[in-house]
Amino acid sequence: MSDDTIRLVTIGRMLRRRWRLLAILAVVGALVGYGTSVLFPPRYTTSASVLLPGQWEERELLTQVDIATSSAVVDRAAATLGWKGVSGGELRDRVSAKAADGNIIKISGTADTPERAQRLSDQVAQEFVTFAARIAGGSTDPEAVTGAEALRQKVAETNRRITDLANAAGPGQTVESVQARTELEKLRTALQEAMKKLDEADPATNKSNMVVMGPAARPTGEAPPTRTQLIVAGALLFFLLAVIGHLAAARVNRRPRTEPQIAAALGSTLLGTVDVPGERRAHRPEGGGPRARIRRLLGVDIRWDIPTPQASGDEAGRQIRYRRVCARLRDQSPGPRRLLVVVPDGDEIARRAAGQLVAEARSDPSPSASSRGYPVLRMVEVSVDRPIVPDRDTESGALVVLSAGSWTAEELAGLAEACADAGHEVVGVVVAGTVRARPTRTADRPPDEATLALAVRGHATGGSV
Known part of the structure; x- marks a missing residue:
């Protein structure tokens, strides 16, 4: 992996x-x-739309967006709302604005209730329109804003005075009266044209008449x-x-997974690979206690990165692999020999494979030919944390049986060192793997060998076989 x-x-x-x-x-x-x-807590957001009449460039709209969320506008809205414990600085974090199509500024307000969100959006929109009208005339002073309106009132009053003078000049029966009435009409026309040009030149006339397009809708759902x-x-x-x-x-798992890597970590040679019919409990470590039960409940007591076992042949096909391993052990030493089968503690797959291997060694096809008989095997389980292998007695070597991908290179090296400390030479390595068993078929092997292999598990922790 x-x-x-x-x-x-x-x-x-x-x-x-x-x-x-x-x-x-x-x-x-x-x-x-x-x-x-x-x-x-949940938040609610709604928007109020402000229409900007006239022609606006894109940068001008962006400027209006910044004005709508400025402190000058939001602070006035906060003062008008008068919410306890809510300042203008806090409201600025809850107010946003953006320019939409059609010269429309959408002002959004966020609050902890739908009613407050609606009031906040409406109030900020209204303050924005008022503030924009003030600065459109070139001053933020309210008295300066009303100067243009006062001038228009003066012009209207002057027009009425001209009308009164024209009526007083008479119906135009004399030359002087006709000339006076003509001069007064010219003055009226000049004033009207001057006011028209003033209105056209005044930006407040075209761009200060912003309109709030109705109240903000009350939100019905929370804001994300x-x-x-x-x-x-x-x-x-x-x-x-x-x-x-x-x-x-x-x-990042660096456990040896291939046969050459495992053999190199143990400092020995690979004698072969054997198959073990897959069982769910074969992947589960033995042991009890609350922690073990919790691990079994969560399903973390088994390896997930082990590939799904492949389908194997029948029992006869699997027996051939065990027989070949025993034959290679026999070829290494033609004379009678006793070997210790070392299995890492907790490796249930290797334990079952070692039991089958011991059973295969007992079923020597030529027991009378002592020079060509299989070695006598005795299985022991050794802890990989503190490996201790039984001292050399009648055995003349050790055969390590384990499953792939279960142990680190350091653990395997410690296992090899424990065998050397006990006086055992590691004569070979056998790698066991799980397969999906198929129904057995009739072969030239006696059918009671499977029973014999299972019976060997009674000697799993030692004892002469």
Whole structure:
């Protein structure tokens, strides 16, 4: 796994074998998301639209957006609302604005209740229109804003005075009266044209008449992130972190997985590989206690990164592999020989393979030919944490049987050193793997050999075989 590309089949295998742990972590993430939603109360957001009449360039609209969220506008809105404990600085974090199509500024307000959100948006929009009208005339002074209106009133009063003078000049029976009336009409026309040009030149005439397009709608739902979104996000985050953690741990796993790597770690030669029919309990370590029960409940007591066992042949085909290993042991030393079969403690797959190997050695096809008989094997289980191998007695060597990918190179080296300390030479290594068993078929082997192999498990911890 450390050098292989992570494939979908790997993720699928992890989901099948770790679904309980992943489900529990997802529930924990959902609870964390729920707790986060409790710490952060729900928020409601609504928007009020302000129409800007006339022609506006894009940069001018952006300027109006900045004005709508400025402290000058928001502070006035905060003072008008008078919410206890809420200052203008806090409201600035809850107010936003953006320019929409059609010269429209959308002002959004966020509050802890729908009513407050609606009032906030409406009040900021109204303050924005008032403030924009003030600065459109070139001054923020209210008296300066009303100067243009006062001038228009003066012009209207002058027009009325001209009308009165024209009526007093008479109906135009004399030359002087006609000339006076003509001069007064010219003066009236000149004033009207001057006011028209003044209105056209005044930006406040065209761009100060902003309109609030109705009150903001009262929000009916929470603003994101909602409580449901936080719960789902928490569950998904914890699930993804668990998946990534599993893949990262498998990626950095440096346990030998191939036969040459295992043989090199033990400093010996590979005698062969054998198959063991897969059983679920074969992957589970023995032991009790609360921690072991919790591990079994979560499904973390078995390796998830072990590939799914492939289908094997029948019992006769598997027996051929054991027979070949025994033949290689016999060829190494033609004379009678006793060997110690060393199995790492907790490796149930290797233990079953060693029991089958011991049974195969007992069923020597030529027991009368002592020079060509299989070696006599005795199985012992050795802890890899503090490996202690029985001292040399009648055995003249050690045969290590283990499963691939279960032990680190340091643990295997310690196992080899323990054999050397006990005076045993590691004559070879046998790697055991699980397969999916098929129905047995009739072969030239006696059918009671399977019973014999299982009976050997009674000597798993030692004893002459």
